[in-house]
Amino acid sequence: MDTSLPEIRLASNEIALPPVVSKPTVQVLGGSITALDLDGTVDLLLDMVRERIRRYVCIANVHTATLAARDEHFRKALDGAACVVADGMPVVWRVRAAGYPEAGRVHGADLVETMCAAGVSEGLRHGFFGGLDGIAETMVVRLKQRFPAMQVAGVWSPGVIQTGESSPLHLLETISGSECDILWVGLGAPKQELWMAQHRSCLTMPVMIGVGQAFDILAGRTVRAPAWMGAHGLEWLYRLVHEPRRLWKRYVIYNSLFLWYLLLERFGNSAHRARP
Numbered sequence: 001m002d003t004s005l006p007e008i009r010l011a012s013n014e015i016a017l018p019p020v021v022s023k024p025t026v027q028v029l030g031g032s033i034t035a036l037d038l039d040g041t042v043d044l045l046l047d048m049v050r051e052r053i054r055r056y057v058c059i060a061n062v063h064t065a066t067l068a069a070r071d072e073h074f075r076k077a078l079d080g081a082a083c084v085v086a087d088g089m090p091v092v093w094r095v096r097a098a099g100y101p102e103a104g105r106v107h108g109a110d111l112v113e114t115m116c117a118a119g120v121s122e123g124l125r126h127g128f129f130g131g132l133d134g135i136a137e138t139m140v141v142r143l144k145q146r147f148p149a150m151q152v153a154g155v156w157s158p159g160v161i162q163t164g165e166s167s168p169l170h171l172l173e174t175i176s177g178s179e180c181d182i183l184w185v186g187l188g189a190p191k192q193e194l195w196m197a198q199h200r201s202c203l204t205m206p207v208m209i210g211v212g213q214a215f216d217i218l219a220g221r222t223v224r225a226p227a228w229m230g231a232h233g234l235e236w237l238y239r240l241v242h243e244p245r246r247l248w249k250r251y252v253i254y255n256s257l258f259l260w261y262l263l264l265e266r267f268g269n270s271a272h273r274a275r276p
Contacts, residue, residue, distance in 0.1 A: 023035065023036060023040075023044070023083060024100060025083075026094065026095045026098040026100065028060070028065055028091055028094050028095065029065050029066065029068065029069040029258070029261050029262070029265065030068070030069055030075070031060070031065060031068050031069070031075065031078055031079075031084065032079075032084060033060060033065075033084055033085070033086050033091060033094075033095050034083040034084060034085050035095050035098075035100035035102070035103040036083075036085050036103065036104075036106065037102060037103060037104030037105075037106070038104060038105070038106050038107075038110055038111065038114060039114075040102075041057075041085050041106050041111060042111070042114050042115055042118050044083065045057065045115060045182070045207055045209070046118065046119075046122060048082065048206060048207050049122070049124060049181045049182065049206050049207055051206065052206045053206060054200060054201075054203070054204065054205070054206060055081075055082035055200075055206065055207060055208075056080070056081050056082065056196040056197070056200055056207070056208040056209065056210070057081055057082055057083055057084070057085070057207065057208070057209045057210070058077075058078055058081040058083075058084045058085075058193050058196075058209075058210055059084070059085055059086075059087045059106055059108055059111070059209075059210060059211065059212070060078070060084050060085070060086055060087060060088070060091055061086075061087040061088030061091060061189075062088045062090050062091065062236070062254055062255055062258045063088075063189060063250055063254045064078070064189045064190065064193070065088075065091055065258065066254045066257045066258045066261065067189070067190060067254070069257075069261055070257075071190075073194075074190050074193065074194065076197070077190070077193040077194050077196070077197035078193060080197045080200070081193075081196075081197075085106040086103065086105060086106060087105060087106055087107055087108065088105075088233070088235075088236075089105060089230070089231070089232070089233035089235075090233055090258065092104060092105050093233070094262065105230070105231075107214075107230070108210075108211030108212055108213065108214035108217075109211070109213075109214040109217040109218055109224065111209070111211060111214070112143070112184060112211055112214050112218060113143070113146070113218070115182065116143055116146075116147045116150045117147055117150075119150065119151075119181075119182070120147060120149045120150055123151065124150075124151065124181045124182060125151045125152070125153040125178070125179060125180045125181045125182075126150065126151065126152055126153060126180060126181070126182050126184065127152075127153045127154045127155070127156070127175060127178055127180030127182065127183040127184065127205065128140060128152075128154070128155045128156070128183075128184045128186070128215075129156045129158070129175065129183055129184065129185050129186070129187075130156075130157070130158070130184075130185055130186030130187045130188075130192065130215055131157050131186050131215040131216075131219070132157065132159065132160070134157070135157070135186075135215050135216060135219045135221055136155045136156070136157050136186065136215055136219070137155055137157070138219040138220065138221075139215055139218040139219040140152055140155050142218060142219065142220065143218065153178040153179060153180035153181075154174070154175065154178040154180060156171065156174070156175060158171070161187065161191065161195075163190065163191050163194060164194055164198070166198065166199075167195070167199060169202075172199060172202045172203060175203060175205075176202075176203050176204040176205070179204075179205075180205050181205060181206060181207065182205065182206075182207045182208075182209065183203065183205050183207070183208045183209070184208075184209055184211055184214075184215075185208055185209065185210045185211065186210075186211055186212060186213075186214060186215035186216075187210070187212075188212050188213070189210070189212055192210035192211075192212060193210050196208045196210055223242070225238035225239065226238070236251050236255065239251075
């Protein structure tokens with residue numbers, strides 16, 4: 001099986017902000033995962049908004065954790081985040097096994113909905129960047145139906161962008177001019193993490209969060225796996241059954257590599273040194 005992967009590179013204006021969140025973390029394949037659950041993540045994001053320090057947050061699953069172990073440029077993007085919380089249950093189980101049983105899954109769609117609800121009393125202004133074919137606009141309409149009092153600062157659909165591609169200055173100025181408190185970025189991994197790292201210094205909102213497939217789920221374009229499958233670490237199987245041609249390579253290769261790297265870590269070897 002060919003496990004070669006394309007190298008990911010940031011543009012020359014990449015930034016690497018040091019983690020600034022004083023929460024316990026666990027090393028998973030060499031990357032730091034913050035031991036939080038959904039409620040703890042929401043509380044943290046609200047605090048970050050109040051502090052008004054420009055930062056971004058990433059969500060890690062098996063795919064992104066494994067990719068970061070293989071590509072130093074993508075790892076830099078994750079290392080520059082204020083925190084990285086766990087989405088996929090295998091990552092959550094690894095964090096719990098390290099002594100943090102309170103850690104839980106932070107699914108992107110759950111996080112968006114919970115923050116929209118929690119942000120009403122705070123007067124939070126939400127911005128949404130990403131999605132194709134009106135997905136972001138449809139998502140916002142559905143969110144407003146559920147949370148009529150939520151404030152939407154703007155919706156921007158950049159179309160298809162290449163990994164590491166810089167956004168035009170006029171678009172960045174428009175996003176900053178919206179005065180949103182939170183910018184939800186739905187470009188999919190690894191594009192969204194690299195985009196946030198690359199553009200963090202150009203944007204003025206206090207928090208950016210990469211939530212990937214959440215845009216499709218909340219817009220009703222993609223059906224989410226049943227809760228019991230997600231809780232048992234089987235959401236990947238549900239997605240694979242529904243999109244085999246697009247996702248088979250990701251899950252066959254990355255899931256296998258994730259387990260292999262965890263085994264190497266168990267015997268004291270670094271995932272970095274495990275790369276072919």
